[in-house]
Amino acid sequence: MTGATRRGRSAQGRAEVRRDLVAAAVTLFRERGYEDTTVDDIAAAAGVGRRTFFRYFRSKEDAVSPDHETALARAAEVFETAHATEPAAALALRAGETVFDIYTDDPHLSVERYRLTHDVPVLRDRESASIDHYRRLFTRYLRGRFADDPDGDLRAAVIGAAVVAAHNLALRAWLAAGAPEDGMEACRLRFRRVAEMLPGEPAHTNGLHAVTRRLEQAVVRLERTTPPAQ
Amino acid sequence: MTGATRRGRSAQGRAEVRRDLVAAAVTLFRERGYEDTTVDDIAAAAGVGRRTFFRYFRSKEDAVSPDHETALARAAEVFETAHATEPAAALALRAGETVFDIYTDDPHLSVERYRLTHDVPVLRDRESASIDHYRRLFTRYLRGRFADDPDGDLRAAVIGAAVVAAHNLALRAWLAAGAPEDGMEACRLRFRRVAEMLPGEPAHTNGLHAVTRRLEQAVVRLERTTPPAQ
DNA sequence: AAGCGTAACGGCACTGCGTGCCATGATTCA
Protein backbone atom coordinates (compact mmCIF):
# COMPACT_ATOMS: atom_id res chain seq x y z
CA MET A 1 0.00 0.00 0.00
CA THR A 2 1.67 3.18 -1.18
CA GLY A 3 1.31 6.59 0.34
CA ALA A 4 -0.84 7.73 -2.57
CA THR A 5 -3.43 5.04 -2.10
CA ARG A 6 -3.71 5.92 1.55
CA ARG A 7 -4.86 9.45 1.05
CA GLY A 8 -8.22 10.61 2.27
CA ARG A 9 -8.86 7.62 4.44
CA SER A 10 -11.74 7.09 6.80
CA ALA A 11 -11.67 7.02 10.59
CA GLN A 12 -10.98 3.31 10.40
CA GLY A 13 -7.99 4.06 8.20
CA ARG A 14 -6.71 6.49 10.78
CA ALA A 15 -6.73 3.85 13.47
CA GLU A 16 -4.87 1.55 11.14
CA VAL A 17 -2.20 4.10 10.36
CA ARG A 18 -1.84 4.78 14.04
CA ARG A 19 -1.26 1.13 14.80
CA ASP A 20 1.23 0.87 11.96
CA LEU A 21 3.14 3.86 13.24
CA VAL A 22 3.30 2.54 16.79
CA ALA A 23 4.38 -0.88 15.58
CA ALA A 24 7.04 0.61 13.32
CA ALA A 25 8.32 2.88 16.08
CA VAL A 26 8.54 0.16 18.72
CA THR A 27 10.18 -2.26 16.31
CA LEU A 28 12.74 0.23 15.08
CA PHE A 29 13.51 1.51 18.57
CA ARG A 30 14.31 -2.01 19.70
CA GLU A 31 16.26 -2.93 16.57
CA ARG A 32 18.41 0.18 16.11
CA GLY A 33 17.97 1.91 19.42
CA TYR A 34 15.88 4.94 20.22
CA GLU A 35 18.49 7.59 19.51
CA ASP A 36 19.53 6.06 16.21
CA THR A 37 15.99 5.97 14.90
CA THR A 38 14.66 9.10 13.24
CA VAL A 39 11.06 10.07 12.72
CA ASP A 40 11.73 9.75 9.01
CA ASP A 41 12.64 6.12 9.56
CA ILE A 42 9.42 5.45 11.44
CA ALA A 43 7.25 7.22 8.92
CA ALA A 44 8.92 5.44 6.03
CA ALA A 45 8.53 2.06 7.73
CA ALA A 46 4.84 2.76 8.24
CA GLY A 47 4.46 3.94 4.64
CA VAL A 48 3.48 7.51 5.40
CA GLY A 49 5.14 10.88 5.19
CA ARG A 50 7.12 12.38 7.99
CA ARG A 51 4.62 15.17 8.37
CA THR A 52 1.84 12.66 8.93
CA PHE A 53 3.68 11.14 11.88
CA PHE A 54 3.35 14.41 13.75
CA ARG A 55 -0.36 14.49 12.98
CA TYR A 56 -0.74 11.30 15.00
CA PHE A 57 1.80 11.92 17.74
CA ARG A 58 2.97 15.08 19.39
CA SER A 59 6.54 13.89 19.53
CA LYS A 60 8.83 11.02 18.76
CA GLU A 61 8.51 9.79 22.35
CA ASP A 62 4.73 9.82 22.11
CA ALA A 63 4.78 6.91 19.70
CA VAL A 64 5.91 4.65 22.55
CA SER A 65 3.16 5.46 25.02
CA PRO A 66 0.40 7.16 23.04
CA ASP A 67 -2.46 6.17 25.36
CA HIS A 68 -1.39 8.11 28.38
CA GLU A 69 -3.82 10.97 27.87
CA THR A 70 -6.68 8.54 27.40
CA ALA A 71 -5.82 6.53 30.49
CA LEU A 72 -5.45 9.66 32.56
CA ALA A 73 -8.79 10.98 31.37
CA ARG A 74 -10.48 7.69 32.27
CA ALA A 75 -8.96 7.70 35.71
CA ALA A 76 -10.04 11.29 36.17
CA GLU A 77 -13.57 10.32 35.22
CA VAL A 78 -13.59 7.70 37.97
CA PHE A 79 -12.80 10.32 40.55
CA GLU A 80 -15.19 12.91 39.15
CA THR A 81 -18.15 10.58 39.04
CA ALA A 82 -17.37 8.89 42.34
CA HIS A 83 -19.91 9.00 45.09
CA ALA A 84 -18.71 10.72 48.25
CA THR A 85 -19.43 7.66 50.35
CA GLU A 86 -17.23 5.31 48.34
CA PRO A 87 -14.09 4.53 50.29
CA ALA A 88 -10.93 6.05 48.88
CA ALA A 89 -9.26 2.67 48.73
CA ALA A 90 -12.05 1.24 46.58
CA LEU A 91 -11.82 4.25 44.34
CA ALA A 92 -8.09 3.80 43.89
CA LEU A 93 -8.70 0.21 42.91
CA ARG A 94 -11.30 1.19 40.33
CA ALA A 95 -9.10 3.90 38.88
CA GLY A 96 -6.22 1.44 38.82
CA GLU A 97 -8.33 -0.99 36.85
CA THR A 98 -8.91 1.52 34.08
CA VAL A 99 -5.16 1.87 33.78
CA PHE A 100 -4.63 -1.87 33.77
CA ASP A 101 -7.09 -2.11 30.90
CA ILE A 102 -4.85 -0.02 28.70
CA TYR A 103 -2.10 -2.59 29.11
CA THR A 104 -4.18 -5.74 28.89
CA ASP A 105 -5.57 -4.65 25.54
CA ASP A 106 -2.37 -5.66 23.77
CA PRO A 107 -0.08 -7.47 26.24
CA HIS A 108 2.68 -8.15 23.72
CA LEU A 109 2.94 -4.51 22.71
CA SER A 110 2.80 -3.50 26.36
CA VAL A 111 5.81 -5.68 27.11
CA GLU A 112 7.76 -4.13 24.26
CA ARG A 113 6.88 -0.69 25.54
CA TYR A 114 7.87 -1.68 29.05
CA ARG A 115 11.28 -2.84 27.87
CA LEU A 116 11.81 0.38 25.99
CA THR A 117 10.84 2.57 28.91
CA HIS A 118 13.04 0.39 31.06
CA ASP A 119 16.12 0.62 28.87
CA VAL A 120 16.05 4.11 27.33
CA PRO A 121 16.70 6.88 29.87
CA VAL A 122 14.73 9.49 27.96
CA LEU A 123 11.68 7.27 27.81
CA ARG A 124 12.09 6.27 31.43
CA ASP A 125 12.07 9.90 32.51
CA ARG A 126 9.08 10.53 30.34
CA GLU A 127 7.22 7.69 31.98
CA SER A 128 8.12 9.02 35.40
CA ALA A 129 6.46 12.27 34.43
CA SER A 130 3.42 10.44 33.11
CA ILE A 131 3.04 8.42 36.27
CA ASP A 132 3.36 11.58 38.29
CA HIS A 133 0.26 12.86 36.51
CA TYR A 134 -1.67 9.99 38.04
CA ARG A 135 -0.17 10.72 41.41
CA ARG A 136 -1.17 14.38 41.17
CA LEU A 137 -4.66 13.47 40.05
CA PHE A 138 -5.19 11.06 42.91
CA THR A 139 -3.53 13.31 45.47
CA ARG A 140 -5.70 16.24 44.39
CA TYR A 141 -8.77 14.13 44.92
CA LEU A 142 -7.62 12.90 48.31
CA ARG A 143 -6.79 16.42 49.40
CA GLY A 144 -10.43 17.28 48.92
CA ARG A 145 -11.44 14.24 50.91
CA PHE A 146 -9.08 15.02 53.77
CA ALA A 147 -9.81 18.74 53.79
CA ASP A 148 -11.08 18.51 57.35
CA ASP A 149 -8.13 16.57 58.72
CA PRO A 150 -5.36 18.56 60.36
CA ASP A 151 -2.68 16.75 58.34
CA GLY A 152 -4.90 16.26 55.33
CA ASP A 153 -2.38 17.51 52.80
CA LEU A 154 0.33 15.24 54.09
CA ARG A 155 -1.96 12.25 54.24
CA ALA A 156 -3.15 12.90 50.72
CA ALA A 157 0.42 13.18 49.46
CA VAL A 158 1.55 10.03 51.23
CA ILE A 159 -1.41 7.89 50.26
CA GLY A 160 -1.48 9.19 46.71
CA ALA A 161 2.18 8.49 46.16
CA ALA A 162 2.03 5.11 47.87
CA VAL A 163 -0.96 3.85 45.90
CA VAL A 164 0.45 4.94 42.57
CA ALA A 165 3.80 3.40 43.43
CA ALA A 166 2.14 0.13 44.39
CA HIS A 167 0.09 0.13 41.21
CA ASN A 168 3.21 0.65 39.21
CA LEU A 169 5.13 -2.02 41.05
CA ALA A 170 2.43 -4.59 40.38
CA LEU A 171 2.09 -3.55 36.76
CA ARG A 172 5.81 -3.60 36.07
CA ALA A 173 6.27 -6.96 37.74
CA TRP A 174 3.59 -8.38 35.49
CA LEU A 175 5.16 -6.81 32.41
CA ALA A 176 8.66 -7.93 33.39
CA ALA A 177 7.35 -11.48 33.55
CA GLY A 178 6.20 -11.17 29.96
CA ALA A 179 2.60 -10.22 30.77
CA PRO A 180 1.27 -13.77 31.14
CA GLU A 181 -2.48 -14.07 30.78
CA ASP A 182 -2.86 -15.87 34.09
CA GLY A 183 -0.65 -13.35 35.87
CA MET A 184 -3.01 -10.43 35.88
CA GLU A 185 -4.87 -11.73 38.87
CA ALA A 186 -1.67 -11.89 40.90
CA CYS A 187 -0.93 -8.37 39.71
CA ARG A 188 -4.30 -7.18 40.97
CA LEU A 189 -3.86 -8.92 44.29
CA ARG A 190 -0.43 -7.40 44.69
CA PHE A 191 -1.83 -3.96 44.03
CA ARG A 192 -4.61 -4.45 46.54
CA ARG A 193 -2.16 -5.30 49.30
CA VAL A 194 -1.10 -1.68 49.39
CA ALA A 195 -4.26 -0.99 51.37
CA GLU A 196 -2.80 -2.91 54.31
CA MET A 197 0.16 -0.58 54.40
CA LEU A 198 -1.71 2.69 54.22
CA PRO A 199 -2.34 4.91 57.16
CA GLY A 200 -6.04 4.64 57.85
CA GLU A 201 -8.29 7.43 58.97
CA PRO A 202 -6.45 9.27 61.73
CA ALA A 203 -9.30 8.71 64.13
CA HIS A 204 -9.51 5.16 62.93
CA THR A 205 -5.83 4.41 63.33
CA ASN A 206 -5.63 5.88 66.76
CA GLY A 207 -8.90 4.17 67.57
CA LEU A 208 -7.54 0.87 66.37
CA HIS A 209 -5.03 0.78 69.15
CA ALA A 210 -7.64 1.86 71.64
CA VAL A 211 -10.07 -0.77 70.43
CA THR A 212 -7.37 -3.40 70.64
CA ARG A 213 -6.60 -2.47 74.20
CA ARG A 214 -10.25 -2.36 75.13
CA LEU A 215 -10.96 -5.72 73.53
CA GLU A 216 -7.96 -7.30 75.16
CA GLN A 217 -9.13 -6.10 78.53
CA ALA A 218 -12.65 -7.30 77.81
CA VAL A 219 -11.42 -10.73 76.83
CA VAL A 220 -9.22 -11.01 79.87
CA ARG A 221 -12.08 -9.92 82.06
CA LEU A 222 -14.57 -12.28 80.47
CA GLU A 223 -12.27 -15.25 80.26
CA ARG A 224 -11.53 -14.82 83.92
CA THR A 225 -15.20 -15.34 84.75
CA THR A 226 -16.24 -17.77 82.01
CA PRO A 227 -14.50 -20.79 80.49
CA PRO A 228 -14.17 -20.43 76.68
CA ALA A 229 -16.89 -22.07 74.64
CA GLN A 230 -16.08 -25.56 73.36
CA MET B 1 32.70 42.45 29.94
CA THR B 2 33.02 41.16 26.41
CA GLY B 3 33.41 37.59 25.38
CA ALA B 4 36.99 38.17 24.37
CA THR B 5 38.08 39.29 27.82
CA ARG B 6 36.46 36.21 29.32
CA ARG B 7 38.52 33.67 27.50
CA GLY B 8 40.75 31.25 29.30
CA ARG B 9 39.29 31.90 32.72
CA SER B 10 40.15 30.05 35.90
CA ALA B 11 37.98 27.68 37.87
CA GLN B 12 36.65 30.65 39.76
CA GLY B 13 35.70 32.22 36.47
CA ARG B 14 33.84 29.11 35.50
CA ALA B 15 31.68 29.26 38.59
CA GLU B 16 30.96 32.90 37.83
CA VAL B 17 29.91 32.18 34.26
CA ARG B 18 27.73 29.37 35.51
CA ARG B 19 25.95 31.67 37.93
CA ASP B 20 25.50 34.29 35.24
CA LEU B 21 24.01 31.76 32.89
CA VAL B 22 21.57 30.44 35.48
CA ALA B 23 20.55 33.97 36.44
CA ALA B 24 20.09 34.97 32.82
CA ALA B 25 18.10 31.86 32.06
CA VAL B 26 15.77 32.18 35.05
CA THR B 27 15.23 35.88 34.43
CA LEU B 28 14.51 35.47 30.75
CA PHE B 29 12.26 32.47 31.29
CA ARG B 30 10.13 34.46 33.67
CA GLU B 31 10.13 37.61 31.54
CA ARG B 32 9.46 36.17 28.10
CA GLY B 33 8.35 32.67 28.94
CA TYR B 34 10.29 29.46 28.58
CA GLU B 35 9.26 28.63 25.04
CA ASP B 36 9.93 32.10 23.73
CA THR B 37 13.45 32.20 25.10
CA THR B 38 16.18 30.66 22.98
CA VAL B 39 19.55 29.44 24.13
CA ASP B 40 21.04 32.23 22.05
CA ASP B 41 19.13 34.74 24.16
CA ILE B 42 20.45 33.23 27.39
CA ALA B 43 24.02 33.07 26.17
CA ALA B 44 23.88 36.63 24.87
CA ALA B 45 22.40 37.88 28.16
CA ALA B 46 25.22 36.17 30.06
CA GLY B 47 27.82 37.57 27.66
CA VAL B 48 29.02 34.24 26.31
CA GLY B 49 28.65 32.35 23.07
CA ARG B 50 25.88 29.91 22.42
CA ARG B 51 28.33 27.04 22.23
CA THR B 52 29.59 27.85 25.72
CA PHE B 53 26.10 27.46 27.17
CA PHE B 54 26.13 23.81 26.22
CA ARG B 55 29.54 23.41 27.84
CA TYR B 56 27.91 24.28 31.18
CA PHE B 57 24.50 22.65 30.77
CA ARG B 58 23.44 19.59 28.92
CA SER B 59 20.23 21.18 27.76
CA LYS B 60 18.14 24.30 27.92
CA GLU B 61 16.09 22.82 30.74
CA ASP B 62 19.21 22.06 32.72
CA ALA B 63 19.81 25.75 33.35
CA VAL B 64 16.77 25.81 35.63
CA SER B 65 17.75 22.96 37.92
CA PRO B 66 21.45 22.36 37.37
CA ASP B 67 22.15 20.89 40.82
CA HIS B 68 20.06 17.81 40.50
CA GLU B 69 22.96 15.48 39.78
CA THR B 70 24.89 16.85 42.73
CA ALA B 71 21.98 16.51 45.12
CA LEU B 72 21.27 13.00 43.95
CA ALA B 73 24.90 12.02 44.39
CA ARG B 74 24.93 13.40 47.93
CA ALA B 75 21.77 11.55 48.83
CA ALA B 76 23.24 8.38 47.36
CA GLU B 77 26.34 8.84 49.51
CA VAL B 78 24.16 8.96 52.61
CA PHE B 79 22.71 5.57 51.78
CA GLU B 80 26.01 4.05 50.74
CA THR B 81 27.85 5.08 53.88
CA ALA B 82 24.95 4.35 56.21
CA HIS B 83 25.41 1.84 58.97
CA ALA B 84 23.09 -1.14 58.80
CA THR B 85 21.74 -0.45 62.26
CA GLU B 86 20.56 3.06 61.51
CA PRO B 87 16.78 3.14 61.26
CA ALA B 88 15.48 3.72 57.75
CA ALA B 89 13.43 6.67 58.90
CA ALA B 90 16.50 8.42 60.32
CA LEU B 91 18.31 7.75 57.08
CA ALA B 92 15.52 9.26 55.04
CA LEU B 93 15.67 12.35 57.20
CA ARG B 94 19.41 12.68 56.74
CA ALA B 95 19.16 12.19 52.99
CA GLY B 96 16.34 14.70 52.91
CA GLU B 97 18.51 17.24 54.67
CA THR B 98 21.16 17.06 51.96
CA VAL B 99 18.46 17.89 49.45
CA PHE B 100 17.14 20.75 51.57
CA ASP B 101 20.66 22.19 51.63
CA ILE B 102 20.62 22.64 47.88
CA TYR B 103 17.62 24.90 48.19
CA THR B 104 18.61 26.84 51.29
CA ASP B 105 21.88 27.86 49.65
CA ASP B 106 20.11 30.51 47.59
CA PRO B 107 16.47 30.78 48.72
CA HIS B 108 15.56 33.55 46.31
CA LEU B 109 16.81 31.64 43.29
CA SER B 110 15.09 28.53 44.60
CA VAL B 111 11.77 30.34 44.70
CA GLU B 112 12.21 31.53 41.13
CA ARG B 113 13.02 28.00 40.06
CA TYR B 114 10.01 26.68 41.94
CA ARG B 115 7.70 29.09 40.16
CA LEU B 116 9.13 28.11 36.81
CA THR B 117 8.77 24.39 37.45
CA HIS B 118 5.28 25.11 38.73
CA ASP B 119 4.16 27.10 35.69
CA VAL B 120 5.93 25.56 32.71
CA PRO B 121 4.65 22.06 31.86
CA VAL B 122 7.91 20.94 30.30
CA LEU B 123 9.88 21.91 33.38
CA ARG B 124 7.27 20.39 35.65
CA ASP B 125 7.54 17.07 33.89
CA ARG B 126 11.27 17.28 34.05
CA GLU B 127 11.14 17.84 37.77
CA SER B 128 8.81 14.89 38.17
CA ALA B 129 11.45 12.77 36.51
CA SER B 130 14.16 14.21 38.75
CA ILE B 131 12.17 13.53 41.89
CA ASP B 132 11.55 10.04 40.68
CA HIS B 133 15.30 9.50 40.69
CA TYR B 134 15.27 10.12 44.43
CA ARG B 135 12.35 7.77 44.82
CA ARG B 136 14.16 5.05 42.92
CA LEU B 137 17.33 5.58 44.90
CA PHE B 138 15.54 5.34 48.22
CA THR B 139 13.33 2.46 47.13
CA ARG B 140 16.34 0.51 45.91
CA TYR B 141 17.98 0.93 49.28
CA LEU B 142 14.84 -0.07 51.16
CA ARG B 143 14.43 -3.12 48.98
CA GLY B 144 17.78 -4.29 50.23
CA ARG B 145 16.72 -3.65 53.78
CA PHE B 146 13.43 -5.49 53.40
CA ALA B 147 14.88 -8.36 51.43
CA ASP B 148 13.81 -10.82 54.09
CA ASP B 149 10.25 -9.59 54.38
CA PRO B 150 7.62 -11.42 52.36
CA ASP B 151 6.21 -8.16 50.99
CA GLY B 152 9.54 -6.38 51.04
CA ASP B 153 9.29 -5.04 47.52
CA LEU B 154 5.89 -3.58 48.11
CA ARG B 155 6.88 -2.08 51.43
CA ALA B 156 9.97 -0.53 49.87
CA ALA B 157 7.93 0.92 47.03
CA VAL B 158 5.28 2.32 49.34
CA ILE B 159 7.63 3.78 51.90
CA GLY B 160 10.02 5.14 49.30
CA ALA B 161 7.26 6.87 47.38
CA ALA B 162 5.61 8.17 50.54
CA VAL B 163 8.77 9.64 52.03
CA VAL B 164 9.81 11.35 48.82
CA ALA B 165 6.31 12.72 48.35
CA ALA B 166 6.29 14.08 51.90
CA HIS B 167 9.69 15.62 51.42
CA ASN B 168 8.49 17.30 48.29
CA LEU B 169 5.29 18.49 49.87
CA ALA B 170 7.18 20.15 52.71
CA LEU B 171 9.74 21.66 50.38
CA ARG B 172 7.19 23.03 47.95
CA ALA B 173 5.08 24.49 50.72
CA TRP B 174 8.12 26.33 52.00
CA LEU B 175 8.99 27.56 48.51
CA ALA B 176 5.41 28.58 47.76
CA ALA B 177 5.49 30.74 50.88
CA GLY B 178 8.52 32.56 49.49
CA ALA B 179 11.14 30.48 51.32
CA PRO B 180 11.11 32.48 54.57
CA GLU B 181 14.19 32.01 56.71
CA ASP B 182 12.17 31.12 59.77
CA GLY B 183 10.05 28.69 57.81
CA MET B 184 12.60 25.98 57.25
CA GLU B 185 12.05 24.52 60.70
CA ALA B 186 8.35 24.14 60.03
CA CYS B 187 9.29 22.52 56.73
CA ARG B 188 11.54 20.03 58.51
CA LEU B 189 8.86 19.25 61.08
CA ARG B 190 6.32 18.71 58.36
CA PHE B 191 8.63 16.31 56.59
CA ARG B 192 9.27 14.37 59.76
CA ARG B 193 5.59 13.79 60.35
CA VAL B 194 5.58 11.34 57.47
CA ALA B 195 7.09 8.80 59.82
CA GLU B 196 3.81 8.66 61.71
CA MET B 197 1.99 7.62 58.58
CA LEU B 198 4.34 4.89 57.43
CA PRO B 199 3.56 1.24 57.78
CA GLY B 200 5.61 -0.23 60.60
CA GLU B 201 7.33 -3.58 60.58
CA PRO B 202 5.15 -6.12 58.80
CA ALA B 203 4.93 -8.31 61.89
CA HIS B 204 3.69 -5.34 63.84
CA THR B 205 1.14 -4.18 61.33
CA ASN B 206 -0.17 -7.61 60.48
CA GLY B 207 -0.09 -8.48 64.12
CA LEU B 208 -2.31 -5.55 64.96
CA HIS B 209 -4.96 -6.65 62.53
CA ALA B 210 -4.59 -10.24 63.58
CA VAL B 211 -4.94 -9.36 67.24
CA THR B 212 -7.97 -7.26 66.50
CA ARG B 213 -9.61 -10.05 64.57
CA ARG B 214 -8.75 -12.61 67.20
CA LEU B 215 -10.05 -10.45 70.01
CA GLU B 216 -13.24 -9.58 68.19
CA GLN B 217 -13.93 -13.24 67.61
CA ALA B 218 -13.20 -13.98 71.24
CA VAL B 219 -15.57 -11.29 72.41
CA VAL B 220 -18.31 -12.50 70.11
CA ARG B 221 -17.75 -16.03 71.29
CA LEU B 222 -17.79 -15.05 74.93
CA GLU B 223 -20.71 -12.70 74.63
CA ARG B 224 -22.69 -15.47 73.06
CA THR B 225 -22.35 -17.57 76.17
CA THR B 226 -22.21 -14.88 78.81
CA PRO B 227 -24.08 -11.63 79.32
CA PRO B 228 -21.70 -8.65 79.14
CA ALA B 229 -20.06 -7.65 82.40
CA GLN B 230 -21.74 -4.82 84.28
C1' DA C 1 61.27 37.19 29.77
C1' DA C 2 60.30 34.09 26.32
C1' DG C 3 58.34 29.87 25.05
C1' DC C 4 55.13 26.03 25.51
C1' DG C 5 51.20 23.18 26.83
C1' DT C 6 46.63 23.44 28.29
C1' DA C 7 42.13 25.01 28.95
C1' DA C 8 38.33 27.60 27.69
C1' DC C 9 36.14 30.08 24.16
C1' DG C 10 33.57 31.53 19.71
C1' DG C 11 32.09 30.36 15.31
C1' DC C 12 30.65 27.29 11.80
C1' DA C 13 28.31 23.52 9.94
C1' DC C 14 25.41 19.67 10.50
C1' DT C 15 21.63 16.46 12.11
C1' DG C 16 17.17 16.02 13.75
C1' DC C 17 12.80 17.45 16.06
C1' DG C 18 8.69 19.93 15.69
C1' DT C 19 5.62 23.38 13.15
C1' DG C 20 3.33 26.44 9.69
C1' DC C 21 1.85 26.63 5.18
C1' DC C 22 -0.02 25.09 0.90
C1' DA C 23 -1.14 22.28 -3.02
C1' DT C 24 -3.10 17.72 -4.09
C1' DG C 25 -6.06 13.92 -4.10
C1' DA C 26 -9.81 11.14 -2.01
C1' DT C 27 -14.32 11.10 0.25
C1' DT C 28 -18.81 12.69 1.22
C1' DC C 29 -22.84 15.18 0.51
C1' DA C 30 -26.10 17.99 -2.03
Place this chain on the structure above:
DNA sequence: TGAATCATGGCACGCAGTGCCGTTACGCTT
Protein backbone atom coordinates in the same frame (compact mmCIF):
# COMPACT_ATOMS: atom_id res chain seq x y z
C1' DT D 1 -21.77 16.21 -11.39
C1' DG D 2 -19.97 19.86 -8.55
C1' DA D 3 -18.75 21.69 -3.96
C1' DA D 4 -17.09 21.18 0.58
C1' DT D 5 -14.32 18.58 3.60
C1' DC D 6 -10.66 15.81 5.19
C1' DA D 7 -6.26 13.65 5.25
C1' DT D 8 -1.99 13.67 3.13
C1' DG D 9 2.83 14.87 1.42
C1' DG D 10 6.26 18.16 0.58
C1' DC D 11 8.63 22.29 1.50
C1' DA D 12 10.68 25.64 4.39
C1' DC D 13 11.77 27.39 8.78
C1' DG D 14 13.25 27.93 13.73
C1' DC D 15 15.61 25.94 17.26
C1' DA D 16 18.06 22.33 20.22
C1' DG D 17 22.13 19.91 20.60
C1' DT D 18 26.86 18.20 18.76
C1' DG D 19 31.35 17.78 16.37
C1' DC D 20 35.09 20.23 14.73
C1' DC D 21 38.54 23.74 14.46
C1' DG D 22 40.98 27.99 14.89
C1' DT D 23 41.93 31.42 18.44
C1' DT D 24 43.11 33.35 22.74
C1' DA D 25 44.29 33.69 27.55
C1' DC D 26 46.39 31.55 31.41
C1' DG D 27 49.93 28.97 34.05
C1' DC D 28 54.09 26.75 34.19
C1' DT D 29 58.78 25.81 32.93
C1' DT D 30 63.33 27.11 31.70
